[in-house]
Amino acid sequence: MRFHFPNLxxxxxxxxxxARLLGDRLPLSKVQNGLATVLGYRDxxxxxxxxxxxxxVPLDQDLSRGDFRSRSADLTLKLARALDITAGExxxxxxxSRLTGDAGTIEDQFAIRLQCWKATGDWPVSGMAGTTVRFRGSFAGPRRLAMLTADFGRGRDSPVQIITDNRCGICTREEISIPRDPLPxxxxxxxxxxYGAWTEPDGSKVLFSRDYAPLWRLRDGQRPQQVPSTDWIKHQDETWFWEDATAPWEDRHxxxxxEARLKSFGITGLPLLIDLLPLMVTSVxxxxxxxxxxxxxxxxEKSGPPRLMMA
Structure with a gap:
């Protein structure tokens, strides 16, 4: 499909x-040619x-939600190949960049990422792995949802490996129920x-997760930049936004x-850390x-980049 525009x-x-969001790792000319090929042109x-x-062509906001997600997944994988970056980036x-319209919600973006994982074979398409279930255990959280992993035994007495908003753990078969109408x-x-922020020597802030994985780099006057989850961050100061007793997965408030904190930082996308999810879902x-x-x-990474992170 070739995309047409009223002007350039x-x-x-x-x-x-x-180019700016990628930290100027690529020259503008390469980015331009990459975008052109994604849009259906030679260069x-x-x-x-x-x-x-x-x-x-219709902009993102003029498409149905399903069409927007499918088109964005296709463009994402093409752009990843054209610029030799990860699909998450x-x-x-x-x-x-608003190349084809206005960005969707976080739910849209996760659904798009899920389509990309399935297209590259990183998300299971058969069996029970990745199935969302209702969970009644002690660490269910307010959403009371869990995802089954590849290590799911169908027997009534078999332990069940699950992933929740906060935990990876084992529960009994009686603690879960599989909805008749599948949940995404x-x-x-x-x-x-x-969870907190590191201050780098140049004054930049790097936001990190509860597992101390870098998520976003914040610089004055620039949009937040994704940070690879395996990067080591040299910092001179560290602050935390909450304690475990007041963790965001404890109540909806x-x-x-x-969510408001993320918006206050200008963050409207997904961190690269979510690429861990397929690895966790498919684990045995x-x-x-x-x-x-x-x-x-x-x-x-000492012997070569993992396949998923390059998808």
């Missing part, structure tokens, strides 16, 4: 935003001359909410407060908490 204003602004030069040859910069997978809050045996998964990834 939107593609030009989008290319500059993408930026062809886009300049042929962008208005047909009526403009591609989705964030694509929507933040959900984004665990532990992979999304910020706290969740609303932390005791499911590791995010900190343990991150340690494994850091060790693997």
């Amino acid at each position: 204003d939107r593609p030009k602004k989008a290319a500059k935003r993408v 930026w030069h062809e886009l300049e001359f042929a962008h208005s040859a047909q009526p403009p 591609a989705l964030y910069v694509l929507l933040a 997978p959900f984004l665990p809050h532990r992979l999304y909410f910020v 706290r969740q609303a407060e932390e 045996g005791n499911v590791r908490m995010p900190a343990g998964v991150l340690r494994d990834l850091q060790l693997r």
